[in-house]
Amino acid sequence: MNSRGDAVPLNEGKNRIRFWRSELLPEALFLDGSFREMSFARHTHETYAFGVIEGGALGFRYRGENVVATAGMLGLVVPGEVHDGHPAHDRGWTYRMAYVEPEAIRRIAGEIRGRDRGLPFIAQGVLESEELAGLFRRVYGGLREKNMDRLAASALWLRFVSLLFEHFGEYPAPSRTPRGSVREACSFLRDNIHTNVSLEELAALSSLSPWHFLRTFRDETGLPPHAYLAQLRVRRAENLLRAGFSPARAASEAGFADQSHLTRWFRRIVGTTPAVFLKDLSR
Numbered sequence: 028m029n030s031r032g033d034a035v036p037l038n039e040g041k042n043r044i045r046f047w048r049s050e051l052l053p054e055a056l057f058l059d060g061s062f063r064e065m066s067f068a069r070h071t072h073e074t075y076a077f078g079v080i081e082g083g084a085l086g087f088r089y090r091g092e093n094v095v096a097t098a099g100m101l102g103l104v105v106p107g108e109v110h111d112g113h114p115a116h117d118r119g120w121t122y123r124m125a126y127v128e129p130e131a132i133r134r135i136a137g138e139i140r141g142r143d144r145g146l147p148f149i150a151q152g153v154l155e156s157e158e159l160a161g162l163f164r165r166v167y168g169g170l171r172e173k174n175m176d177r178l179a180a181s182a183l184w185l186r187f188v189s190l191l192f193e194h195f196g197e198y199p200a201p202s203r204t205p206r207g208s209v210r211e212a213c214s215f216l217r218d219n220i221h222t223n224v225s226l227e228e229l230a231a232l233s234s235l236s237p238w239h240f241l242r243t244f245r246d247e248t249g250l251p252p253h254a255y256l257a258q259l260r261v262r263r264a265e266n267l268l269r270a271g272f273s274p275a276r277a278a279s280e281a282g283f284a285d286q287s288h289l290t291r292w293f294r295r296i297v298g299t300t301p302a303v304f305l306k307d308l309s310r
Contacts, residue, residue, distance in 0.1 A: 042119075044299045046307040049170040051180040054131035057167065060298060063119040067112035068295040069250055070258050075132050077103035077191070078124030078167075079160045085122060086115030089152035096120075101154040101163070106146065109249030123167050135188045136196065147196040154195060162187040208233035208240070209247040216256050220263060221282040226252065257292045264289055264301065269308060274301035 044060040058078070069088075084097045087110050095115045096102040102122065104110050106129050114120060129146055137143040166183045169175030175183075212229050229252055230240035245251050250258065264281035272280065278289035278301070286301070293301050 042298075044303075046299070046304060047171070047310065048308065049173075049180070051170060051175070051177050052166075052184060054128045056126040057170070058122075058124040058126070058298075059171070060124070061119065061121040062114065062298070064114065065112075065119070065298060066114075067298060069109050069111045069254065070261075070296045071107050071109050071249075072104055072126065073106055073262065074126040074128055075103070075105055076124060076126050077101060077163075078122050079163050081121045081123060083114065083116035083118050083120035085112060085120040087112045087152065090150065092152070094152045096122075096153045099155075099157070099160055101156065101159055103149060103152060103154065105148055110152070123164070125163075125167070132188065132192075135185060136192050139189055139193060144198050147192050148199055149192070149195045150197065151195065156194070159187065159191055159194075162190070208235055209244050212240070212244060212252070213248065213255070216252070217259060220256070220259055224256075258296060260289075261292050261296045264293065265297065265304070268301055268305045274305060277301060 042060075042062045042065050044058065044062075047057050047059070048055070049057070056074075061082075067087075078101065080096045080098050080100050080102060082098050084095055085102060086093065086095045087102075088094075089104065089110045090108060097116075102124075133143065133146050136147040162183060166175075166180065166187060169183070170180060212233050215229070215232060216224070226237050226241065229244075230237040233240050233243075235243065241251065244255070248255055260281045260283055264277040264283070267277040267280055268274070274289065275286045278284075278286045281289065283289040283292070290300050290302075293299070293304070297304060299307075
């Protein structure tokens, strides 16, 4: 992407990813990535994630459908929705993304609606809108090249988010909460992230047979228990890295066996290694 935020050619090299922040938009974490062979494991985000595909094509399963985002399209994921990611083009894909704190989106959406209605929802994982793609590129490019002041950045960002949720946002009725047995298991895993728990123990906690528990847990959360726990640990490690912890200490504090164990899962979910992630954020 050049200083105007225009699209750039698809990367011809290996997988490349860089995270960065701007003091002008502190509620967002940005990603600049190109992937030739990368496949992301099924996972969720605690944030909203949206951005523009700049080359190639990204395929992912989202809300029960297989979708493909090609150059110029917006890809997005709302908090808590399980998804994956893989190349849908023989040369992979290149994209620019923003991961935005939910409360920041909630605040803007409340201003649009004139009252707080909670977190807005968007059903589609892929959107076609030249106007929205152009706005996102202008914000991203201006912040990346540091040729935009706070007023311009805030105004463009507000326009992008406002148009996005005015055109595609909705406030559906609250979805049913997970069954009590699954809710209790999820709570146990969150509170005991270091515990080397077995499937039998979780099933017993939920008063279900292991087979019934495994099926119920996956139906309710979209992930098997081991992947759910690994994601909890990755997100804990990610927050620790943002706080300045070393990868080795983050691995220990997040419940991984060692740094290598953290690195394997971190790459599957975040797309890079903990060391590179930490280096990007410290620039």
